[in-house]
Amino acid sequence: MTSLSVKNLSVTLGGKAALSDASFAIQDGEFIGLIGPNGAGKTTLLRAMLGLVASRGEISLDGDDLRRMTASEKAQKLAYLPQERDVAWPVSVEMLVSLGRSALKPVFASMNAQDKSLVDSAMQRMDVAQFRDRSAMELSGGERARVLIARVLAQDTPMILADEPVAGLDPSHQLGLMESFSELAQEGRTVVASLHELSLAAQHCTRLLVVDKGQIVADGAPTEVLTPQLLQDVYGIHAKILTVDGEFIVHPASRRG
Missing domain, CATH: 3.40.50.300 (P-loop containing nucleotide triphosphate hydrolases)
Known part of the structure; x- marks a missing residue:
């Protein structure tokens, strides 16, 4: 790898x-x-x-x-997802996601069956397949963010x-993305x-x-790093560190006074 x-x-x-x-x-x-x-x-x-x-x-x-x-x-x-979520061209969602495959191909090369499969899989994973024929510029900010993440996933790096x-x-989609990354x-x-x-x-x-x-x-590891002292020093907050049903949870309680 x-x-x-x-x-x-x-x-x-x-x-x-x-x-x-x-x-x-x-x-x-x-x-x-x-x-x-x-x-x-x-x-x-x-x-x-x-x-x-x-x-x-x-x-x-x-x-x-x-x-x-x-x-x-x-x-x-390497695939990179920047902070910016702007879409400059009125292309379809499917075309925008397929640009993740274009980064790996010669200019003007067409997509093969594997490329199309990876694009479809990425759209399904990010729950945007139903938008495939819509212009990306018509989507909401959250929908557009999911499309751009799908483009990164389609690059398959x-x-x-x-x-x-x-x-x-x-x-819901925050959890879905974190689960996909996991x-x-x-x-x-x-x-x-x-x-x-x-x-x-x-x-x-x-x-x-x-x-x-x-x-x-x-x-x-999160359990080693996320301590009340570090959160106070770095973020200026008081936080409760909990384990609930085996899950490690950080709960900010108040700002440092």
């Missing part, structure tokens, strides 16, 4: 340090949640991992320098990097997603990276 290693990764934006000396390794079968307050550096970290912003340090994908890889080579191994993938989704990890793929919903991260992720002020301040 695919492994990604980051060593001393740093980013400067506008003359200020946005990310400082981030180091970690990602292996097959992990569902990693990037958590931290707004402006902590989660998006910058994801973009730096993809080589989308100028950075210092090492980024290795399967032992190769990611910065030296072509867009086509990266597309074979060993690793997915997603920036706030549950944003804009209703609770299933992908159980199949041996890797998912790295920035998340604000601490309870979803606690229940579904196999590992959490906590980012605060541009630095990784904690790295480990």
